[in-house]
Amino acid sequence: MADDAPTRYEQLAHDMSQAIREGLLKAGDRLPSVRDTCQRRGVSPSTVFQAYGLLEARGVIEARPRSGYYVRAQKRPLRATPLAAVPRPEATEVAVSALAFEILESTRDPKVVPLGSAFPAPHLFPLDELTRAGARAMRRIRPEQITTALTVGDEGLRQALRRRYALQGVPLAADELVITNGAMEALNLCLQAVTRPGDIVVVESPTFYASLQALERLGLRAVEVATDPREGVVLGDLQRLLDQHEVAACWFMPNLQNPLGSLMPTPAKRALVELLASKGVPLIEDDVYGELYADVRRPPPAKAFDQAGHVLHCASFSKCLAPGYRVGWAAAGRYAQQVLRLKMMTSLATSIPPQLAIADYLAQGSYDRHLRQLRAALSAEQQRARRLIERYFPAGTRVTLAAGGYFLWLELPGDIDALELHHRAMSVGISTAPGVLFSADRRFTHHLRLNVGHPGDARVDPAIRTLGQLASAMR
Structure with a gap:
């Protein structure tokens, strides 16, 4: 916030x-x-x-x-925006984990250019300041903090988060916020709180592959809803799915959706919350990229329009401040007590030292300055990467004009297999995230997500050029 x-x-x-x-x-x-x-x-x-x-x-x-x-002359991009998917209206059993593990494991080698990774460059984060903040906090720690912070999280960090929510116009109840081991634990706990095995969950198309892995682990079925590359979930299509299926929950990313980078307009977010509330369907809102907007003001989350407590808002510091610290949270509305109990029964608590380090860092008042610098760096790099894609990728390639963040979603010509392109790129030390990862039925066979959040990495420009040449050769 x-x-x-x-x-x-x-x-x-x-x-x-x-x-x-x-x-x-x-x-x-x-x-x-x-x-x-x-x-x-x-x-x-x-x-x-x-x-x-x-x-x-x-x-x-x-x-x-x-x-x-x-x-500057804003010539219409040579590459048009990718088309919105037309997913099947049927529920699908999810089985993506094996493919996800295979592809993601291949990106761990530091010698590989990380266009397929999930995180921006480490040098963009104030790691030295966080280290000093952690040292200060640990010198001041009181013995009782070790036990009072169990399950719900450190009170100082929770108060800082509630303040940021309030300044965004999203007041939270005192007992609504639970600190978690990253956003993924928050999202998984929220999903468990509102579903049972066999239930149907609506996800975006394409959707973040970790949401599919979570559904697979819990024995849930996915229904994909059409998602516009610029404006997010298509509400008319969602209405039809809600009328057709008994939906247990929706898992959406209204702000800077991964992989599209789409941003739902504020009126659409309000309409989304009202639609789901009228059906009594919970919304699990993944907002981990919300701070990485490219405009002047932070886009409000869907949580800002929640009057009935049906929005379970999840976020973390992993993408905007402290990757590896694994500090996230859930503001779960009317489901907060279920989430708290599930947290207690699974991981019990989130590690205290990283919570205290982040709380101390926030108290120093430099977080928003860091965010401004981070957003400017990512925005410039995204523009640069788009120009390289327009120059080197084959005719017919479409690429998103994302509203922030550090991902670009490419729709390649239909005769190019993105998974095969991934394997060819890996053979020359370049990772990608092929589109089949982002759908329950592996529909995005000629799509690709690229991580362009690596300013200063001299390998990136040649890697994008090489990737475009490999794609051209496959035609």
């Missing part, structure tokens, strides 16, 4: 972007000079430079030496 209002430079960048979108500033137009903007907006030169730098990183403007800043 965003802890502060947009900075002056972010607001200025937002206003400039709005002017460009509305046609007030056109491609090739020169932006007002730094001096003029300072006078008009009453801001400092550093604020203007930061705003223009942010717009340049996003590919909206370009700097010309000794001339100033100009609106």
